[in-house]
Amino acid sequence: MSKTRRAASTGLAVLLSAGAVAALSGCSPQADAPLTRAVATFQVVDQSFKVELATPELVEHAQKLLDGEDVSAIPLGTVVRGDASVNEPWTWHIDPATLEFADFTTEVCDGLPEYVEDGTVTSDVYCPWSAKITAIEPLAD
Incomplete structure (x- = not known):
C-alpha cells in the first residue's frame, strides 16, 4: 500500500x-447547541403549569432560575383563555410574546393555576409569586 x-x-x-x-x-x-425555544414547567404550591420560552434570552433566564441563581423569578404574562397550547391540561396559556420575569408584581395577578382556570384570577395577566421552576424541555416543533 x-x-x-x-x-x-x-x-x-x-x-x-x-x-x-x-x-x-x-x-x-x-x-451541545443552546436551546433557542423551550417549555418551562413551574410549580405553584401543589399545582404546576407550563410556559413557552420563545427566545434564547428567556431560555437562558429560565436556566439561571433552575440553576438557583438570584435573578428575577416571577413569571409574568398575558393569559390566553380557551387554548392550552403547551399548558395542558389547563385550558389557558401565557402568551409567549408577553412573557417576562419580574422581581415583584401587583397582587391582582397572583394565585394558583386553578384560579386562572376557574376565573378567580380575573386579571388578563398571571404572575404567581410562589412559582418555582422545576424543568426546562426543548419545544417540540
Missing part, C-alpha cells in the same frame, strides 16, 4: 472512530 493511500486510510479510520465515540456517548454538534 502506498504512503498516501495508507495515510488516507488511517485518517478515515480516525474520523470513523471519533464519530463512533460521539455517537455512543450521545454527543453531537447539535446536542
